[in-house]
Amino acid sequence: MKRFFTLLMVSAFCLSAISGCKSVVTFEQLPTEAQTFLTENFSASPVSYAVKECNEYDVVLTDGTEIEFNGKGEWESVDMNHGAVPATVLATLPPSIVSHLTTSFANVPVEKVKKGFWPAYKVELINDLELEFNSKGVCTKVDD
Numbered sequence: 001m002k003r004f005f006t007l008l009m010v011s012a013f014c015l016s017a018i019s020g021c022k023s024v025v026t027f028e029q030l031p032t033e034a035q036t037f038l039t040e041n042f043s044a045s046p047v048s049y050a051v052k053e054c055n056e057y058d059v060v061l062t063d064g065t066e067i068e069f070n071g072k073g074e075w076e077s078v079d080m081n082h083g084a085v086p087a088t089v090l091a092t093l094p095p096s097i098v099s100h101l102t103t104s105f106a107n108v109p110v111e112k113v114k115k116g117f118w119p120a121y122k123v124e125l126i127n128d129l130e131l132e133f134n135s136k137g138v139c140t141k142v143d144d
Contacts, residue, residue, distance in 0.1 A: 021054040030057055031073025038067070041088050077114035084109035084126065096137030097121060105129075 027035065027047045034057060038047065045063040055071035065083070068076040075092075078085050090098060090110060101110065105125060112124040119132035119140060132141040 021052075023052050025050050025052045025057070030059070031069065031071070033073030034059070034069045034075070035073070037069075037073070037075055041086050042067075075115070077112070079112045082111065082126070085111065085113055089113065093121065094133075094137035097123070097133050097139075100131075100133075100137075100139055 027038070027050065029052070030038075030050060038059065038061075042061055042065065045061040045065060048060045048062045050057055050059045056076075057069040057071075057073075059067045059069065061067070063083070064081045066077075066079040066081065070076055075089075078089055090101070090113070093113070101123065108129070109126045110123055111126045112122075114122045116122060120135040121133040121137070123131045123133070125131070128144065130141075130143040131139055132143075134140050
């Protein structure tokens with residue numbers, strides 16, 4: 001019985017800690033790097049709302065675009081939701097990825113791009129084709 005109450009207390013503490021780090025923030029409360037990224041790449045569509053969850057930021061623009069930032073304000077993912085990722089954002093990817101996209105998929109817009117650990121980059125095209133790239137920018141997987 002003692003073990004049950006201890007487990008219950010730990011669970012309650014964990015749940016309160018997780019829920020306590022989520023809050024709505026304004027554009028001005030985003031890290032400076034995130035503000036700059038949004039202004040330079042998405043000035044035509046203002047921020048609808050932004051949420052800070054622990055040490056990450058989720059931003060939704062008025063056109064439905066979803067952008068995730070880490071705690072430093074560096075973008076982690078851009079999801080255009082049936083639109084094309086701006087060329088200025090794609091230009092921040094490693095040159096080998098940009099080259100692969102422009103030569104092999106010149107007429108197919110990128111809908112979503114995500115930075116990660118493995119794969120290092122994941123790119124989803126508007127035709128639902130998914131490409132994975134390693135940290136050197138080499139395409140390692142194509143999935144439809």
